[in-house]
Amino acid sequence: MTDLPRRVRIAEEGPREGFQIAPTPVPTVDKIALIDALSATGVSKLQVASFVSPKRVPGWADADQVVAGFTPKAGVSYTALWFNPQGLQRALTFKDRLTIQGSITVAASEAFSLRNLNRDRAGQLAAMRENIAEHQAAGVPVTRASVQAAFGCNFQGEVTPAHAISAVTDVMTLAAETGCEIERISLADTMGWANPLHIERVVGEVRSRWPDQAVSLHLHDTRGLxxxxxxxxxxxxxxxxxxxxxxxxxxxFAGHPGAPGNIATEELVLLCEEMGIETGIDVDALIAAGHLAEKVLGRTLPSALLRGGSLTAFRAKARAA
Amino acid sequence: MTDLPRRVRIAEEGPREGFQIAPTPVPTVDKIALIDALSATGVSKLQVASFVSPKRVPGWADADQVVAGFTPKAGVSYTALWFNPQGLQRALTFKDRLTIQGSITVAASEAFSLRNLNRDRAGQLAAMRENIAEHQAAGVPVTRASVQAAFGCNFQGEVTPAHAISAVTDVMTLAAETGCEIERISLADTMGWANPLHIERVVGEVRSRWPDQAVSLHLHDTRGLxxxxxxxxxxxxxxxxxxxxxxxxxxxFAGHPGAPGNIATEELVLLCEEMGIETGIDVDALIAAGHLAEKVLGRTLPSALLRGGSLTAFRAKARAA
Structure with missing residues (x-):
């Protein structure tokens, strides 16, 4: 009845997501400590920085120092974000420490595209064409198709499955034209509009149309779903x-007070592991890293599992009794 | 592929659950205000009080005044809890305002039974036999079979589907012997151990074995699942x-710091309504009642939807644009 995977790969984005909106500046040394704590949990992919304009995202003014400072762990793929040639060049300085791959990103909502990317779809595709050329000139593969606001938009309202498919189609067409080999199609519920049936419809259609690409989900927990x-x-x-x-x-830039976060990695790990799906991640180490993240960010994070704790200690105690 | 219902009935337990653990006493008038706000949201079933010993649960010392004080709304079934003949007699004083029905309750975990009910399974079944007789003598129907710790236990550890089925079987056998017509089988994840596959296995087996009874789930969000x-x-x-x-x-009494709460009604309503399942509840009115609950209880409640807000205003704005 279901198509549950045997193993799930989770890209940990806490450092990049968390630090970009921290209300007070987080010291570089604390960012590095959190990254190193996270790499010790068993995560295989860890997004450690955004190479963006310090004017636009002041929380990442120290991206270069952070990337220079963490201790690389074998088996962990460290990634970063960038949105322009300057960012790419900054990332390439660290090609010995970072896995550097490009993305083709569009928004399924025109209204969100205008606000978040400063261009409509056509403008964004033109910008992406340039972006791909820059990556290719630098020898960087472009492997990811990414669709923002794929399930709904605070500015446009509903985003139908057809909207999302049209966005993926545009990206895949551009990829084919420019010779990019797309490995994964990432669908983002940027503003927390998705529901489970909506996810099923869009993912099902994407998998049917592009069976050779992995689908990746980027989900926000804006409304508890x-x-x-x-x-x-x-x-x-x-x-x-x-x-x-x-x-x-x-x-x-989602136009939402409180900037509600991504789904909590430790809750996703618990969900998977309890259902027999391997993640390779030690949930207790991750919960400890979550408590460190709260200390570093100076605020209580929304994860219920950080409050409730895992089942590990209860199980051990019950077995010992 | 699924058996999604067209309509879901939610029993709102916020007043009973919330007030029993409030760290500071909540004034009776505030309890009544929250009950009346909740009854205006469209909920059809609302648990308003616990007729329990004030020594054991001081937060419900004013149960009689609360039940006397709310304004009954047509179409809403108001319920209460009790655990002994004194409690039943107190509830019966309000039989014009309350829907009075009995439950047969056992725990699927012996360790939890001893801690929460002060008896093992056999002792609890004997106590329930007396309890049923008291209800029947008072002309009160016993219609609910209730299994606590049906998915796991902080003291025993794993609770297998076989444990849960054995508990339901014991309750249904006692019901048959005593002439109780059980309408619903309630399965409680009292300590937040369940995962989706576990829910499916237990619910599937209960539905197969007892096809004439409705299944009701009482879920805690201890760990975010x-x-x-x-x-x-x-x-x-x-x-x-x-x-x-x-x-x-x-x-x-769950032996867990922070006493993590039930799933949030407004998030369940959003989940259902977004998937096209009717609840009869106005999610925005319920969110407003949630904010009132936070004020009355003097603390931030864990619901993400109380922070994120519903999609209603975004949809209206998008339509108007």
């Missing part, structure tokens, strides 16, 4: 998720 | 849920 949406994704065979420790983060 | 577990229940055709506005509450 994030983990149910992740479950719907798992049922549709999705084996890659972005998540943020503690449920940190949120897009500062 | 509550709403995913509710989704699993919906897929198995469960059309009755307990929930608490804001995610208030939690069992004070």
């Amino acid at each position: 994030g983990i149910a949406n992740a479950l719907a994704g798992l049922r549709m065979g999705v084996a890659e998720f972005d998540a943020a420790v503690g449920g940190a983060g949120g897009c500062p | 509550g709403i995913a577990n509710a989704l699993a229940g919906l897929r198995m055709g469960v059309a009755e849920f307990d929930a608490a506005v804001g995610g208030a509450g939690g069992c004070p």
Whole structure:
């Protein structure tokens, strides 16, 4: 009845998501400490910085120092974000420490595209064409198709499955024209509009149309349905998720007070592991990293599991009794 | 592929769950105001008080005044809890305002039974036999079979589906012997151990064995999986849920710091309504009641939807644009 994967790969985005909206500046040394704590939990993919304009995202003014400072762990793929040639060049300075791959990103909502990307779809596709050329000139593969606001938009309202498919189609067409080999299609519920049936419809259609690409979900827990949406994704065979420790983060341009965060990595790990799906992540180490994240960010993060704790100690105690 | 119900009935337990663990006493008038706000949201079932020993649960010392004080709304079934003949007699004083029905309750975990009910299974069944006789003598129907700790236990550890089925079997056998017509079988994840596959297995087996009874789920969100577990229940055709506005509450005897609460009613309503399942509840009125609950209880409740807000205003604005 379901298509649950045997193993799920989670891209931990807590550092990048969390630090970009921290109300007070987080010391570089604390950012590095959190990254190193996270790499020790068993995560295989860890997004550690945004190479963006310090004017636009002051929380990442120290991206270069952070990337220079963490201790690389074998088996962990460290990634970063950038949005322009300057950012790419900054990232390339660290090609010995970072996995550097490009994305083609569009928004399924025109209204969100104008606000978040400063261009409509056509303008964004033109910008992406340039962006791809810059990556290719630098020898950087462009492997990810990314659709923002794929399930709804605070500015446009409903985003139908047809809207989302049209956005993926535009990206895949551009990829084919420019010779990019797309490995994964990432669908983002940027503003927390998705519900499980909506996830199933869109993921199902994407998988049918592009069977050779992995589907990755980037879910926000704006309205409490994030983990149910992740479950719907798992049922549709999705084996890659972005998540943020503690449920940190949120897009500062989503026009939403409180900038609600991503689904909490530790809750997604618990969901998977309890259902027999391997993540490779030690949930207790991740919960400890979540408590460190709260200390570093100076605020309580939304994750219920950080409050409730895992089942590990209860199980051990029960076995010993 | 699924057995989603067309309509779900939610029993709102926020007042009973929330007030029993409030750290400072909540004034009676505030309890009544919250009950009246909740009855205006469209909920059809509202648990308003616990007729328990004030020594054991001081937060409900004013149960009689609360029940005497709310304004009954047509179409709303007001319920209460009691655990002994004194409690039943107190409830019966209000039989013009309350829907009075009895339950047969056992725990699927012996360790939890000893701690929460002060008796093992056999002792509890004997006590329930007396309890049923008292209800029948008072002309009160016993219609609900209730299994606590049906999915796991902080003291015993794993609770297997076989444990849960054995508990339901014991209750249904006692019901048959005593002439009780059980209408619903309530399965409680009292300590937040369930995962979606576990819910499916237990609910599936209960529905197969007792096809004439409705299944009701009482889920706690101790570890962030509550709403995913509710989704699993919906897929198995469960059309009755307990929930608490804001995610208030939690069992004070569950041996867990922070007494993590029930799933948040407004998040369950959003989950259902977004998937086209009717609840009869106005999610925005319920969110407003949740904010009132936070004011009355003097603390921030765990619901993400209370922070994020519903989609209603965004949709209206998008339509108007």
